[in-house]
Amino acid sequence: MSSSDAQTGISGLDNVLAGGFERARTFLLEGNPGTGKTTIAMQFLLEGAAAKERCLYVTLSETEDELRASAASHGWELAGIEIYELIPPENLLDEHQQQSLLYSSDLELGETTKRIFEVFERVQPDRVVLDSLSEIRLLAQSSLRYRRQILALKHYFAKSNATVLMLDDLTTDVNDKTVHSVAHGVIRLEELSPEYGAERRRVRVVKYRGRRFRGGYHDSTIETGGVRVFPRLISAEHKTSFDRDLMTTDLPELNALLGGGIERGSSVLVLGPAGTGKSSIALTFIRTAIERGERAAMFVFDEEVGLLIKRARGIGVDLQAMIDSGALHLEQVDAAELSPGEFSARVRTSVEVWGAQTVVIDSLNGYQAAMPGEQALILHLHEILQYLNRQGATTFLTVAQHGLVGDMKTPVDVTYLADTVILLRYFEAIGRVRRAISVVKKRTGPHENTIREYRIAGNGVTLGDPLTKFQGVLRGVPMLHGDAGLLDGEDA
Numbered sequence: 083m084s085s086s087d088a089q090t091g092i093s094g095l096d097n098v099l100a101g102g103f104e105r106a107r108t109f110l111l112e113g114n115p116g117t118g119k120t121t122i123a124m125q126f127l128l129e130g131a132a133a134k135e136r137c138l139y140v141t142l143s144e145t146e147d148e149l150r151a152s153a154a155s156h157g158w159e160l161a162g163i164e165i166y167e168l169i170p171p172e173n174l175l176d177e178h179q180q181q182s183l184l185y186s187s188d189l190e191l192g193e194t195t196k197r198i199f200e201v202f203e204r205v206q207p208d209r210v211v212l213d214s215l216s217e218i219r220l221l222a223q224s225s226l227r228y229r230r231q232i233l234a235l236k237h238y239f240a241k242s243n244a245t246v247l248m249l250d251d252l253t254t255d256v257n258d259k260t261v262h263s264v265a266h267g268v269i270r271l272e273e274l275s276p277e278y279g280a281e282r283r284r285v286r287v288v289k290y291r292g293r294r295f296r297g298g299y300h301d302s303t304i305e306t307g308g309v310r311v312f313p314r315l316i317s318a319e320h321k322t323s324f325d326r327d328l329m330t331t332d333l334p335e336l337n338a339l340l341g342g343g344i345e346r347g348s349s350v351l352v353l354g355p356a357g358t359g360k361s362s363i364a365l366t367f368i369r370t371a372i373e374r375g376e377r378a379a380m381f382v383f384d385e386e387v388g389l390l391i392k393r394a395r396g397i398g399v400d401l402q403a404m405i406d407s408g409a410l411h412l413e414q415v416d417a418a419e420l421s422p423g424e425f426s427a428r429v430r431t432s433v434e435v436w437g438a439q440t441v442v443i444d445s446l447n448g449y450q451a452a453m454p455g456e457q458a459l460i461l462h463l464h465e466i467l468q469y470l471n472r473q474g475a476t477t478f479l480t481v482a483q484h485g486l487v488g489d490m491k492t493p494v495d496v497t498y499l500a501d502t503v504i505l506l507r508y509f510e511a512i513g514r515v516r517r518a519i520s521v522v523k524k525r526t527g528p529h530e531n532t533i534r535e536y537r538i539a540g541n542g543v544t545l546g547d548p549l550t551k552f553q554g555v556l557r558g559v560p561m562l563h564g565d566a567g568l569l570d571g572e573d574a
Contacts, residue, residue, distance in 0.1 A: 088209060088245040091129030092122065094311030094427075095269075098287060098296045103267070106243040108236045110215075110261050112250040113271030117283060118302065118309045119249045120144070122271075123211040124153055124160070125308050126247055130209040131162030138207035139165045140198055142217035143251070156307055166201045168194065191221040191231065199238060207244055215250040215261060229260045236264055266291050271302070279418030285311050301423025312423035315430070317468035324474035326526075331370045335545035339521050341529035344502060346439075348526055349467045349477040351497060354506030358517055359538045360480040361385070363504065364442045365399045366543050367478055371440040372409045378440040379411040379432035381425075383448020384482075387414045398542045411436050417451035422462045425449075429466060433473050441470055445480040450494060459494055467499055501525040519545065 087102035096102045103109055103126075111119050127137040139160075141149060146167045153160045194217075202210070215232070222228035232248075239246045250261065262268050267290040274282040284299045302311045328343035337343050344350060344367075352360045368378045382390060390412075391401045404410035411432055415425065432438045443449060450459050463479075470477045479500065483492050497503050503523040509516055519536045521529040532548035 088126075089129055090122065091125035091132075092309055092311055094300070094302075094313050095122070095285065095309075097313045098285065098300050098311060099267075099269075099290065100293055100295050103245050103247070104293070105245050106240060107266035108239060108246040108248065108264070109267045109269065110248050110250060110265040111269050111271070112252055114273060115251050115253070117271035117273050118304045119251065119271060120149070120152060120213060121156070121304060121309050123213060123247055123249060124149075124156075124158065124163075127163045127209055127211060128158060128160070135208035136205060137163045137209045138201065138205045139163055139211045139213070140168055140201065141165065141213045142168050142194075143214045164201075164205050164207070168197055168201075191218070191227070194218065194221060195231065195234065198235070202238070202242070202244075206242065210239060210244050210246045211249065212246065213249040215248055216253050225260055229264065232261055232264050262289065265289075267293070272299075282421050284421075284423075301421035303421070303424060310424075312421070312427045314423065315426045315462075315465045315469055317465045317472060320469050321472050322474060329367075329371070329374075329476060331366055332373070333366065333543065333545060335534060335547075336366070336519075336543070339519065339530045339532070339534060339545070340502070341521075341524060341527050344476060345526040346476055347471045347474045348501035349471060349479065349499070350502045350504060351500035352478060352480045352504045352506065353483060353492065353497070354481075355483050355508060358506035358508060359536070359543065360482070360506060361390070361444050362397055362538050362543055363506070363519075364444060364478045364480060365394055365397070365401075367476075368404075368410065368440060368442060369399050369542075371476075372404055376439045377409050377411075377437045378404075378442070379413070379429075379436065379438035380442040380444065381413050381415050381429070381432075382444050383415050383417055383451075384445055387412060396540065397538055398540060411438060415448065417448050422458070426462065426466055429470070433470065433475050438475060440476050440478070442478045443480070445482055446494065446496065447482050460496065460499075463496060464499055471501075497523065502529075518549065 086105055087096075087099075088105050089096050089102035090099070111122060113119050123139070127139060130137045139149065144152075146165045149165060150160060198212075212235070218231060219228050222231055236246075248261065248265070268288040270286045270288050272284050272286070274284070276282060283302045283304065285302050286299050287295045287297065296313055296316075298314050300311055300314050302309055324347060326345050326347055329346055330337045330343040350367075352363050354360055364380075368380060371378050394401045401410060401412060405412055413428065415428075429441065429443075432441060446463075449463070467477055467479075479496075481492060481496070501524070502521065505520050505522050507518045507520075509518050517536050517538075518533050520531075520533045530548070532550070534548055535546040537544045537546075
């Protein structure tokens, strides 16, 4: 990475490129129409104009009016950027300029190149955008002539120490890799169309000579204000030091079940069928964290935020007061509209900007809907949990199992990723449906291996003594041996 790089004006893309575009080099930005090439090119030039650099936009495919209208939609004026509208000769409608009988492709290509050189000499730019190569490829008519023409442009620009961004919309020949070997770096933009929800965009650096860039795919979006790129999260890059002290709740029985509490910087999976109170257990940890003077963040996939706030108030947790005080960041996540990379970026912001030390993701089922596949879900989740652990943030992840009692299925098995697994169950006893809680895994220390009944009421979550007289609680239909030992001795 060099401090003298020509930055793109997109912080996420500069991060992926390990600094930006190396100056006095030629780069290729390719992608199908609609992937954001022109928007990135404008941001690249606007960044240069803000630094008082001379900027030139040569357009062969769009008119200047179209470019300015596109910029206006993002709130830009393109001040300080020279726009040169170059219409290839065969497209000219003025009959006095047409030479249909005498104009060969050689003359057309030569005239186009000459006009590019002329405007370059006049402006003497530091940054150049050439939009797009598809028009030049059509004029060249053969791969050899096209390659020679691109090489001529590259060497001409290099002599003047200009940083050049060439755009290619891949509309002529997607298999032609001519410019790949000529360009110093190649960035590819892609657009995916899922069966439901908004289109997904992503960026990949195909090559970058002499630079250790961030490989792989990185999610991106086009918003009002430009393109945003979300670099793929690599947890190993975010190590911090912190005290791994035990965090307790105000429920002695829950603390006992957890072997004293939960270690800071660990991850907790709350597993159970629908309605067992997974969110309520998570809210208990949020409340006690905020009562300790910490900040928390909760990302809700499955429930409308207003309904959650109302429901939490019913069990003695005033989420609205926590939000108003700045102690809680509560965010509704639409899985159909949000890419995994953008979600990772929001989680990072909650920790690095808002200072959240407790993070709740409710639930994995909704998170899975935002993922392209099960394997990708596991990898994304692994990096997020590792990142949060290394930041000293304690993570609570809820998972709704399929079924209510008996043999239940988990949509994706992530129990091996979590440091602690809390299992919630329904069971039937003496004519009533009851709830049971147990801790089946804890990496960071011992835990109670008992099963306790719990109840959710207006004063929150209440746990009872271990159900030592029952056999088969986790199967849903237990056998009673002796006194039931249920909460409050009810119906015993």
